[in-house]
Amino acid sequence: MTDSVREAVQEKLANGIFNCPKELTLSMISGKWKINILYHLGTDGPYYFYELQKLLPAASRKEITAKLKELVEDGLVNRKPLKTVPVKVQYSITPLGKSLMPIIDAMLKWGQQRLDDLQLGQVEFGLGKVKHE
């Protein structure tokens, strides 16, 4: 759904009848993998595309591509293709994207607290290597 939120917001912006600021914010960070990408780029510095793929093993290339594209369109992420062979593309967070980090951090804290309350915070990470997204 979340992407439909984004589309609805885009349309409202285009028509100048946008009147719900929190929707704008949500539309920019929701969508599959988006806050994961933002979080990684915002805390660990720039990543190449193939590195993001490794960081998000459950996401398909198609989806990562699509979400990065949206993030770039929304001004939250920079895209920088390098003239190497084969091509590498570096993604980094923009100042605007950086300004969202307090909100993402707050979500991280709230989620951690909630997990603790559910007594799942200390859970074992069973299956060998767990992908920490």
Next chain:
Amino acid sequence: MTDSVREAVQEKLANGIFNCPKELTLSMISGKWKINILYHLGTDGPYYFYELQKLLPAASRKEITAKLKELVEDGLVNRKPLKTVPVKVQYSITPLGKSLMPIIDAMLKWGQQRLDDLQLGQVEFGLGKVKHE
């Protein structure tokens, strides 16, 4: 998509391999209309179902029903059917839901700032009655 985020999170919780707290938070507030609902319930007090419908004119009954159901399941919202004829159902925010309000408010502020920067903040609300969600 966002609902798929929620499902993925539910599954992780069920399997005890949940390790990404911010996803938990996002999964609870993203999804069409959810933060609108939470915001209304959290700031204006309880609402009946039909009132929420009026507040979200662009949302179908089916969707509002579905999202309220998820919010109740997640413990963010209370559902209280009244024994009237015809039936009325009152929805209110829970303490847990209330604890999300700082994040939602931060999103509201960020979005407002962003709109101002885009010089769309003072835009006229053209089309007669604008649904303020």
Next chain:
DNA sequence: CGGAATCCAAAAAGATACTG
């Protein structure tokens, strides 16, 4: 390597009708 294009299965969402 990073992406775009295509095809196809699955999921989401609108419209409508029905019920306590």
Next chain:
DNA sequence: CAGTATCTTTTTGGATTCCG
């Protein structure tokens, strides 16, 4: 009033292939 059920259309997402 507040849903539920059914049907149909639209949208998504995976898998695969091709290209610079």
